[in-house]
Amino acid sequence: MPSITRDQVKVPADVMPEVRETYIDNYLKATRNTGRLMLFACDQKMEHLNGDFYGEGIDPSDNDPEHLFQIGQEGVIGVLAGQRGLIARYAPDYPEINFLVKMNSKTNLVKTAQDDPYSPQLHDLEAVLAMREAGVNIVGLGYTIYLGSEYESTMLAEAGELIAQAHANGLIVVLWIYPRGKAVADEKAPALIAGAAGAALCLGADFVKVNPPKDTEEATSAQSLAIASQAAGRTGLVCAGGSKADAKEFLSNLYDQIHVGGACGNATGRNIHMRSLEEAVRLTKAISAITLADYEVDDALAVYNGEADFAL
């Protein structure tokens, strides 16, 4: 079972000395002292509007946003990622959750065929620091970059500055990087995913969330992911969970991403919150069992099926 000490945290040089201990605290909280990240993605209410929360195949409880926080509290996660406003509304009742503030967001109404994607920063970092100061348990930031968009430059600049400021204030940063735009023919080409991983490193992110590369004739998704994980260097790579899938297949893929693909975590949203509270909680535990405790797939599946419990 992976476990790291304070001394083993690789603190980047842009973490100012006076916040070094804060950064280490946040890094260990987010990774539950493992160096691995289990990120519960709760930013889709803006990104996908209500489509991920209400409709066929989605548990009715998911339409109430508090569902997300209940899962975050009763399940086992590293961080709950959501927009600042969402967190501000519920955080007072969920003080134990580690929050990661997703700094930018867009809706899915304008498609790439109409205009390349740009996801704007929704507020200054100061607003996040003030909330932390007021007692909200914020451990880090998130930001999405659409690499290859005609607006790539704005997102690179916003992300670059945010990472510098976040580290200077002891916060960790997770980048979501998705190649997308008229210039991008194949968003999941292995070389592109590896490129996204390296770009995150150049910007100084602590973790980068990417989509799993597609399977090719030369390599499986997990094998290609291993190249990307290495290209990310000291930035930890985590895979997006994607749309709702069968639990066994999902956990199996996750296992391969970590043990073949060198991923150091996962970022999962829909697969979790579209289920009932009880089932969602079990799934977070199963995912965390693999991500944070190196469980085998079958053992994790037993956790999901309620045949075993998992706690840290």
Next chain:
Amino acid sequence: MPSITRDQVKVPADVMPEVRETYIDNYLKATRNTGRLMLFACDQKMEHLNGDFYGEGIDPSDNDPEHLFQIGQEGVIGVLAGQRGLIARYAPDYPEINFLVKMNSKTNLVKTAQDDPYSPQLHDLEAVLAMREAGVNIVGLGYTIYLGSEYESTMLAEAGELIAQAHANGLIVVLWIYPRGKAVADEKAPALIAGAAGAALCLGADFVKVNPPKDTEEATSAQSLAIASQAAGRTGLVCAGGSKADAKEFLSNLYDQIHVGGACGNATGRNIHMRSLEEAVRLTKAISAITLADYEVDDALAVYNGEADFAL
């Protein structure tokens, strides 16, 4: 009759401790101690130019902007929403009205076919805070977002930052969210309205004003609104009043929006101010009777018809 105490106000975590009491004061003033919002919308002189204020079917008194303030004073409302400049000109003579400063506005001259809509922020928050400091009874801010516009990103960013700053200064925030632009085929589709409600929550708004969803084969407008109200979570949803309608039908719809649709208020402009002062005042009372005091439709109609009075 709905009524909440100071302790029951759900203060979001971005309200800084030193302005917590101010926020609660403003929330209770705006909702008249009910948690429900009766918003008198007086921002259309910019949005619709003079078309809502002069012409056939409009009482001549509506052409004089002071009409709005007279209604606000003699009627029963929660807040009067208008642009900063408009409020600055009349507020000294109407000190009792609760003002909500509409921070952005556009005219209706450029249509969506020519360019997607963008409504610019008209001034910094500092200008509002200074007016409050100088004694104007300002309880909150308003901001309009056209979701799905090609300029959505600018409005999301302006709104996101404004909400953070407003809460940090003890002000409440109402978002007007309308899906609109070349990418939006059906502005009143139920799923879109629910999406708009959730987006407001992600941004941290206290209330969101949306258009009522259209009736569909599966659900009435009020039934669909119930989904949107739930999707808004701890952000209160209020419905736009729309163009001038028959009073009975209007009040009946409002009743359903609240009691079927889960709305916690209304936002009405033209339906009120296009009438004579006396009639307009009676309509505000009838609306408030439903919104703030859970009147039945017929009882509210009696208020509108002058057969009964309503006061808080």
Next chain:
Amino acid sequence: MPSITRDQVKVPADVMPEVRETYIDNYLKATRNTGRLMLFACDQKMEHLNGDFYGEGIDPSDNDPEHLFQIGQEGVIGVLAGQRGLIARYAPDYPEINFLVKMNSKTNLVKTAQDDPYSPQLHDLEAVLAMREAGVNIVGLGYTIYLGSEYESTMLAEAGELIAQAHANGLIVVLWIYPRGKAVADEKAPALIAGAAGAALCLGADFVKVNPPKDTEEATSAQSLAIASQAAGRTGLVCAGGSKADAKEFLSNLYDQIHVGGACGNATGRNIHMRSLEEAVRLTKAISAITLADYEVDDALAVYNGEADFAL
């Protein structure tokens, strides 16, 4: 003859208490204690380049910019409106003139068919305040908005912020509002002019300069102007003088604008400065006689013809 006292000045609520007396001073200086505005427009050297100052039908003295200041000094005006730089060059020799700094300007080289109009703010307000501090007799600001331009949003935002800042510093503000752009089919339609007047009120302007509405089958220009004047509420409406016209016709129109149309002043440039100094001075006096002293047209014409003098 109109005359107002300090107590009668309607001070808007965004004038901070510490500059209240300054604002009243400036308002009374600009209106010569009448509440009416005679604005001598001297900003066309940028707006129309040299076309209004040299050529057929223009007195040769008009090519020397000092002509404008000589008229301003020897004639009777409320304020001389010009760009900051122009005023800076001549103000030391004309300390008695009340100056209104026109904050934005564009040339007429790019036509609407090529691009919608945008007139940029030429400098920060600080530059104006510094000049005032250094002793220049500046009483207010001016700003032009092209309503209906694709760049309307930028101008609304610049104007909105400037008005807030100007009032906070005790300065009055005059907006020039012209509907113009590909979306505007008829720039002088009565409803549009009334809309422009209301927009100025929403922004908080003290005065708004509009073009006279066109004559229609339903109403004369002056009758339509009356609707616009009422729609402007507590913002005073003044009419642009337009291109050079016969003095009698010009004065007659002005009289109607005030006495039928409810205008509270005028804004005239070319009609004045295209004439010789002596004739221009007489015309300012005739205009002021109507605007500031309620002269009849014939009496004002006598002033223009040198048969009578006019002074305040």
Next chain:
Amino acid sequence: MPSITRDQVKVPADVMPEVRETYIDNYLKATRNTGRLMLFACDQKMEHLNGDFYGEGIDPSDNDPEHLFQIGQEGVIGVLAGQRGLIARYAPDYPEINFLVKMNSKTNLVKTAQDDPYSPQLHDLEAVLAMREAGVNIVGLGYTIYLGSEYESTMLAEAGELIAQAHANGLIVVLWIYPRGKAVADEKAPALIAGAAGAALCLGADFVKVNPPKDTEEATSAQSLAIASQAAGRTGLVCAGGSKADAKEFLSNLYDQIHVGGACGNATGRNIHMRSLEEAVRLTKAISAITLADYEVDDALAVYNGEADFAL
């Protein structure tokens, strides 16, 4: 021979009292106590890249940028105008030269047919003030505006703010104004040149550099220039030297620009620096003899031919 005293300098009202003496110092240094400006234009290394410095008809010494400074030191000039970076590299070895920092620049790679011209401000004024503070002999700023470009608004705004700030810090300002862009059919039409001159005045420039108007059936270039010089009012007009020409013709044109056209100086680059150091030095003296000392053409030509010397 023109000569002015400190008292005769027309100090504009935006020069703050505490820097009044500095402004007068700079004005007199730049004009060599004459009120006339001999500007040696050395900004073309960016504007025209290396095309003006290397190739047929250009002295080989011109390829070394130090050539410019050697001319500036050994010749007779008012100011040497160049970009901040260029000046920073050589100023320590040429402490006697009066430097004018050209604040904006573009290359000539993108032609007007592809995009209208915009020349960006290269740095804040603070960078210039710091260099002055550190001992560099900077007397003023320069800025280029392409009037009629679709980007005119950005340049007007940058120039307007720079002039305010420069004067507030005691620096003089020279505007280069060239009508250019898809909207400009005839860049050298006399009315346009006069318009450019007036626009410079509205912005508050001390001097404006324009191209000589073209000859027309009605007026020679110099006669049209006289209109423009008058339209510039208290802003001094100087003519661009243009591409390399025969010395006699060049000096003859300059003489007419001053004595017929009312110009108060010249701005010359290529005509000077494309020659060998020795010849270039003689040409600066000949130019200055006409500009600063009212020499006749033949006397100035004798200076150029080395038959007479000229010094101030």
Next chain:
Amino acid sequence: MPSITRDQVKVPADVMPEVRETYIDNYLKATRNTGRLMLFACDQKMEHLNGDFYGEGIDPSDNDPEHLFQIGQEGVIGVLAGQRGLIARYAPDYPEINFLVKMNSKTNLVKTAQDDPYSPQLHDLEAVLAMREAGVNIVGLGYTIYLGSEYESTMLAEAGELIAQAHANGLIVVLWIYPRGKAVADEKAPALIAGAAGAALCLGADFVKVNPPKDTEEATSAQSLAIASQAAGRTGLVCAGGSKADAKEFLSNLYDQIHVGGACGNATGRNIHMRSLEEAVRLTKAISAITLADYEVDDALAVYNGEADFAL
């Protein structure tokens, strides 16, 4: 062997007196006391994504970003240039390397046919200064300008301001200047390369990295480079190394660039890091032998072949 003393460093005038010694320190560190620059370019993980680090013909070790730092430590270089984030991640373990922070970057996904290139500044200078303050051995900045791009203006403005600020803080600056965009037909035309060199001087850069000019009928690449080197004046010109080439040819070209072309250094990335650590280290030594110690080609080749060692 070139060698310069502290007194021989030409300190530009925008280096403030209080950081003069810091600037000289940085200049001498970067040039290893020679005035010549051996820049190891490690910014391509963003610029070329992972294409330069993984694939056919590339040593597998290159996929791990730490490879770059190992080369930088064991080889002989002047500076290692990379993005701030990349440096922040590894600098704590490589304290001896001189770092040059590449301030802007873009990916290669959007091609010029789709949109002209713009490389955005990734963060403020403050973020770099803070890292330096915290102990990272940063000697300077880098910035890329695509001259002739439609976004040239933004890059010129960002670079111009950065150079002023960097010098004011004692840092050296290297500009990468590449003519590129729809307006640029021939990116390596000798006159363009010379123009780029001169533009760097106008902006005040310490060094400019350009591509070698192409061979023409009139001149070899190195001969044309000599013109560009002279046009750069006091800004040192260094050549980009380009794609991976045979070592002998590469060293031979470098020799000519310096001894014929007047270059004062080189900037090489792919040619070095695509090799195994051991081979890459030897190549850095061979390059430095020529650049910093005036070795002949054959002697440098012996170093590359491991037949001789090179150290400073």
